[in-house]
Amino acid sequence: MLEKSWLVLDAFRPTGGPLRLIEVAERCQLPKTTAYRLLTDLTAIGAVERRERGYVLGRRLFELGSTVPLERDLRHAALPFMHDLYEATRETIHLGVRDGLDVVYVEKLRAHESLALPSRVGGRLPLNCTGVGKALLAYSSPDLIDEVLARPLRRLTAHSIVDAKRLEEAIGQIQAAGLAYEREEAQIGGACIAAPIFREGTVVAALSVSVPLSRFHPTRLAPAVKTAALGVSRALNRSTLR
């Protein structure tokens, strides 16, 4: 029951947006009677809402999701620095954390005329395909790095690093530079510089600047990203984040 209800909620991903009863039923592989009851119950709870044409995820979910401590505290600490970085660069800024073998985006400041990146707040992408992901990976435990290298690597574009050997090299370079560079690995026409954020010596997040390839000037962007990440690390360690 509990588990099935979350199956239903997951059926709404990634759009959150309107699904008919039937669609939910078949996405979840549930008999429509059951899907109906679950949706009705979830509606009563406020976890989903009815629209003229189907169901959408509900506000109560938004409220609860916003109070998840890790993400909330991290955002709180990072946002001012992300704004600074945005002002300095006027480009799209990302903040992400690692979850399993994915990066989950926690915050995103979108530039006015930015390209359509595959990232979304609350969305996940493979670690090896994005700047934030690679920065997180390069400073993760050797065990995790090994696990990622051992598995087949997913790709987002033709430029995504899907060769374990090349990824290992890239990780070495990131560790040496303290920054992760990414060119068209997540989105054709886009590039990115990312820097890790530490708390008590371990990576907890990473932030990045994403720019159209035509405006990609590493020497200008790199110091800004680095100081921003450093600022967040300091803010985190100062506060009593749990």
Add this chain to the structure above:
Amino acid sequence: MLEKSWLVLDAFRPTGGPLRLIEVAERCQLPKTTAYRLLTDLTAIGAVERRERGYVLGRRLFELGSTVPLERDLRHAALPFMHDLYEATRETIHLGVRDGLDVVYVEKLRAHESLALPSRVGGRLPLNCTGVGKALLAYSSPDLIDEVLARPLRRLTAHSIVDAKRLEEAIGQIQAAGLAYEREEAQIGGACIAAPIFREGTVVAALSVSVPLSRFHPTRLAPAVKTAALGVSRALNRSTLR
């Protein structure tokens, strides 16, 4: 079962954690065996996570919450304008919607040296106590205004408007000015200017600038807030928000 599990999740508000088993049990008025099972199940799902000392809300909740369509689309439309406003003022910016008799904050850009405001993304405050809330209220249906006026008004500070008569006056002034002013009604030492955001003729949100009283210059802030809100309204009406 389903309902009880959401009772448990709500027990974590407003902080999101960490709570001990016992605390959850008594907040929910559930026998501890039941609370234990629910927490265990929810942990398996990813909706809560274990920490050394108790349980916290889990990342899966954050991910799901981020995909709730209404809030996501509103944020998407509003963020660029909020950034503009932030740059122009370098003060804390809020975006909120109404839910029942509360304002729910959807986005918040925090200035570096801002005072500790009671607002949180995903948090709720009484409509009558904040700039965003008053702006939303003043442009709501007469029925809703009457309902708010009829009920006992909550307060956040000694300056909060808790007298129905005075609130009605304030609403009139807001409607006349197209802006809501707020001085120390939400937080001692803080003031705020808020403006409503419309979609197809009805208020759907409001945004505000919050400043320490010492820096409160209405004549400078008011036009900036107004243009930002107007910009968001226009962006909303242009897009096919559902």
Add this chain to the structure above:
DNA sequence: GAATGCGTTCCGTGACACGGAACCCGGACC
């Protein structure tokens, strides 16, 4: 070593989740 407080396991009972069947309703088609 008794007591206390919290977390965990066990287990018998009964409520209620489950889902097949049947029904309703509006629209499309003839």
Add this chain to the structure above:
DNA sequence: GGTCCGGGTTCCGTGTCACGGAACGCATTC
């Protein structure tokens, strides 16, 4: 009008699994 069709809703008998009292484990405290 009649018929069909696809989605949504209601009904209800069956069997399961959620429920929660009891009892135990295990620190910590006095």
